[in-house]
Amino acid sequence: MTEPNIDGKLAEEFAVPAHVEEVKTRMAEFARCHASEGRRVVVITSGGTKVPLESRTVRFLDNFSSGRRGASSAEYFIEAGYAVIFLHRHRSLYPYSRMFSTVNILDALQLQTREQGEDEVVVNQEVLPNIYKVLKRFQEVKESRLLLPIEFSALSEYLHLLKATAQAVSTIEMPEHKIQSSNGPLQLSLNMVPKILSPLVKDWAPQAFVISFKLETDASILLDKAKRALDTYRHQAVVANVLDSRRGYVVVVTPDSAVELLLTDEDVKQDIEIEERIVSNLTSAHQKFIDQV
Amino acid sequence: MTEPNIDGKLAEEFAVPAHVEEVKTRMAEFARCHASEGRRVVVITSGGTKVPLESRTVRFLDNFSSGRRGASSAEYFIEAGYAVIFLHRHRSLYPYSRMFSTVNILDALQLQTREQGEDEVVVNQEVLPNIYKVLKRFQEVKESRLLLPIEFSALSEYLHLLKATAQAVSTIEMPEHKIQSSNGPLQLSLNMVPKILSPLVKDWAPQAFVISFKLETDASILLDKAKRALDTYRHQAVVANVLDSRRGYVVVVTPDSAVELLLTDEDVKQDIEIEERIVSNLTSAHQKFIDQV
Incomplete structure (x- = not known):
């Protein structure tokens, strides 16, 4: 059986939200501007997706996600020198x-x-010791326009915006001393609707380094599921984790490797976040991907 | 057909979360303390409910609710002299x-x-003109302990906590000069799981003035649905509204009345919120309910 044609389904089932064209222009401008300075661009989708159960809806089928991993990953990518398009749920x-979020x-x-x-009205720095x-850092990032936040609510909005994002960052004309195909954007898709990976990898952003996330409750099938996803969608990496341990343990699975990343008790004491390790691993893999092409 | 026995189902399907007993003690103490000062108590449930689709779950069937109405109603009840138990979703x-929430x-x-x-680090009062x-007010309310926030995540937690709340506030021993049954608590249940109304009204808080909320997308069936809910559950009031106009129009339906509350354009310009009108209507109805018993 062939994959359903999501592109066709998208057009059929969901009208394009009015603001998509405008957002696409802003994203393309953002990507073009950073590429001209030799800066890599990563697209992060974050915060789960809401699927309307009725057309005018008061109930949703929801994905579990506060968006914590997406938000922290965005920070670490910026520290690693990337510009970030942060496609996140309202x-x-x-x-x-x-x-x-905790206070x-x-x-x-x-x-x-x-x-x-x-x-x-003054912030009590004993309650929020890191606020200053x-x-x-937030103000510096804002000033240098390293973060482009794009918000979505419904699934249809998410799908159209994701397609627009992929297209906007895939058509960057790179400076002449770089080979265009070798500096494709990094596409980090948390909480991806699975079927959307197929058109993303094949049609929307064929030169991108695409990473999906897999959250399971059963550790024993994790690796197998990750490998099967890579076989099916032909993208570059799966970050696999188990619900209970997701803050301290992930496996980054690529077609020829599986690297475990783990926080020790000492790491946790020092407030080290697993996302720092994940991003470090992924930026290295992205560099290797670029070098190989 | 008879109503399913939710109490039995609760015990059967959902283990009692460990903290329920401790929370119940805190709520009872809160209600007792305010009752001894002649202050009325309202229980507000707010923020929608998540229904796990699997036992260890990453997907939920969700109710649409940011909790805006519950949060603002809590403020207006406090201004009206009530103490508030705010049972809200994480x-x-x-x-x-x-x-x-908007910035x-x-x-x-x-x-x-x-x-x-x-x-x-200082708040820019041009961005948040009302912050001071x-x-x-927040600090005064905290100081005088007029607000008891109780948080829930999953449906099972919500159900057990709601039952505990109802029981905690229903068993208040009132000062002698008041008749116990006539000063029952106000139970304001936004985004109530419908079937839970039945044990709440009949068993958990039979002396309470219970209000449910009804959100419809079709205005033409609104009143009919509200009346049918009153017939079925035998509680005191339904606040009925339509999705598109819910910020400016509601109907408060009781067994013998239906009062429309409406914000004019002028009201909206002056930042008047519909919840102020709703709470004013409900506190009057609560007073009448007390006087009649």
Whole structure:
């Protein structure tokens, strides 16, 4: 049996949201601008997808995802020198501001009466010890336009925006001293609707280094499932993990390797995040992919 | 056909989460303390419910709800003199801090270098013009313990906590000069799993004034559905609304009345929220309910 034609289905079942063309232009401009400076671009999809059960809907079939992994990965890719298109679901976690997800922000604020001038509202840095550093980095990233956030709500919006993103970053004209095909964008797709991988790899972004994520509850079938996904979709890597241990253990599976990444107790004590290791592994793999072409 | 026995099903299908007993004690203490001061108690459930599709699950059948209505209603009930038990879903909107849901909090923060002392992080009050007032009120409410937030994630947790809440607030011993049965708590249940209304009204909180919410996409069947819910579950009121107009129009339906509440364009310009009208209507109805018993 052949794969269903998602492109056809997309056109048939879901009208193109009105803002897709405008967003596509912004993404292409973003990608072009960074490519002209020799900067690599990664597309991260994050935050799960909502599937409407009725046409005008009050119930959804939802994927489990706060968007934590997508948001933190975006930060580490920026630290690694990438520009990031962050295609994320409405109200999912966001790079840099994700630190607020564990506190009620009002518990971290204080009223302060100044002798001169206006009364102020000040962040209590005992409640949020990293806020100064994080805000500073957020403002630098904003200033240098290294992060392009694109928001989606419904599945149809996500699919059209993903297609637009892939096309926008795939058609970058690279500077002459680089070989165009060898510097394709990195496509990191968390919480991907599985069938969408096929047109993404084959049609929308054939030169990209595409990574999908696989979250299982049963560790024993993890590797097998990851390998089968690579066989089926012919993309470059699967980051596989188990629900219970996903914050501290993943396997990065490629057609010819399976590398385990693990946080030790010591790592956890030092607030090291597994996403730092994942991103480090993936940027190396991306470099190798570029060198091989 | 008879209603399924939810109580039995609860025990059968879902183990009682470990923290329910501890939460129940806290709620009972909260209700007892406020009742002893003659303060009425309202229980608000907010933020939708997640229904696990598998036992260890990565996908959910979800209700559409950001929790905006529950969070703002909690604020208006506190202004009306009630103490509020806020049974809300993890990551749904929260009283007072709900104003942050429309901005990236980092966009509202500024680094500030002080001549003396530590560098500070300050809220930009041009981005959040109400922050000083809202934070002040939040701190007063916290100080006077008028708000008891209880969080849930899964459906089973929600059901057990709701039952515990109803029992905790129903068994309040009122001061002698009040008749116990006439000062039952107000039970405001947004996004209620429908079948749960039956044991709530009949068994868990028979003396409470119970309100359910009905969200429809079709306005023509709204009133009929609300009346049918009252007939079936025998509770006191249904707040009925239509998806598209829910921020500006509701009908409060009781067994012998249907009152339309509507925001005019002028109201909207003045940032009046429909929840202020709903809460005003419901507190009056609650008073009447108490007087009649």
